[in-house]
Amino acid sequence: MKFRVLPSALAAMMGLSLGGASAQAQQAGSHVFNAQQCGAIVDIVRQALKDDPSILVDAMQSLRQKSMERQQAQNLVGVRANWQAISTAPSYSVRGNPAGSVTVVEFLDPRCGYCRRMAPLVDAFIARHPDVRLVEKVVPVLGPASVLASRAIYAAALQGHYDGMRRAVMEETSKPDENALKDMARQQGLNVAKFMQDLSNPAVAGLITTNLGQAQAVGLDGTPTFVFGQAAVAPGAMSAEQMDRLFDAAKGR
Template identity: 30%
Template sequence: MKNWLTTVVALTALALPAHSLDLDRMSDAEREAFRAEIREYLLENPEVIMEAVAVLEQREAAQQAEADMALVAANEDALFEDTHSLVGGNPDGDITLVEFIDYRCGFCRRAHPEIENLLETDGNIRLIVKEFPILGEDSVTASRFAIAVKQLVGDEEYKTVHDALIALPGEVSEPALRRLSDTFGLPTDDILAHMESDEVTEVIASNHALAQRLRISGTPTFVMQNQMLRGFVPADEMLTLAEALRAE
């Protein structure tokens, strides 16, 4: 009964001044009467509970958004100005979108054409890709390969490999990477040798440290300007957010 009463009081208090409910000052008889009144009211008006829960969820979402904005502000340089991430889309765009990606993540694969659609539809978005492998050894291997391509060959080839890896079926094995690399005419042996280099390791470690500071634990996660978007977001919603940010 006490837990139920505490929950009801918390929900009821959303619409009341903070001082208006003080159970500690009630006598046992007053508390029993209060329980009875609350129970009777909720049985007659059960929709009030859902309304209160909705208000609570809205407040929690607003608090989370404010906290995320503070995290983004505290990590602006690492998010938007690092030298090891791909900068795609329109490098001079007025809106910057950062994507934390894992090649083996099903939602990242689902999001990939959405991002391509976004960049094509809105030609004024700057995209930054953060390699963030968190789903096992295949994820790490794929990211190491992609980063090695970027470091040894360049951004254009990295983008080509990035698009191929996000759609690669099966295991991310050395034979599979060799086939992929040879298909695009890349220096395969050099890339495979560079995958375990300190330079590649530092990029992954840096991205993981940044994600930890931002409290990112899943992929895909996006940061658009000062807004953090946790999880899959369709292109049309991102377009709407971009326009809202431009209007601020």
């Protein structure tokens, strides 16, 4: 699949086509080279690619990097236009220092494997940086099970058990159902009847809908996605070092 874009990639890099004695190359260079010379250039490029396929790899990496940079710029436009809303959340979903100098927003799906892998790294990140204010936005993007898990988190939040339920749901490997959620609620010390009723509470649905709208505004393409202040949007799992580097960049912005 990756080779389908190589002709356009090389055209962008060199102004040449690789398809035979390219008329495009001849037209592009007609004011400098004659037709025979243009054909020779195409042959040289073709042979160079055969001799050193790493040229293709470099071209693809360059295109991928430029595409990511363009996407990052577009995402940041959405972040900055909606920052007040994105950085605002109920107090129970704000972790770290509520008055921290840098706000980091995490969009997560409780059923997302990468989000689950990132959970201990996020805990450690907060512990390392006493001036970080981390805002969690739960977004169910992986289907009905994610929706139910997200509803459970916010239903528990109405009884002051947001963090406990979030952790319980994210540690559970099987798909949630009402019986499993009842057990979780019971273990969290919740009023189970109220919890089950709140799964369908319009306020719970409203929180999730708001989060999804904000995720769309920042161009979310998957979970987890981290927003480091108004400096960077970082999709996907990352290392502790990457998180620290992006945090420092946001802090120094």
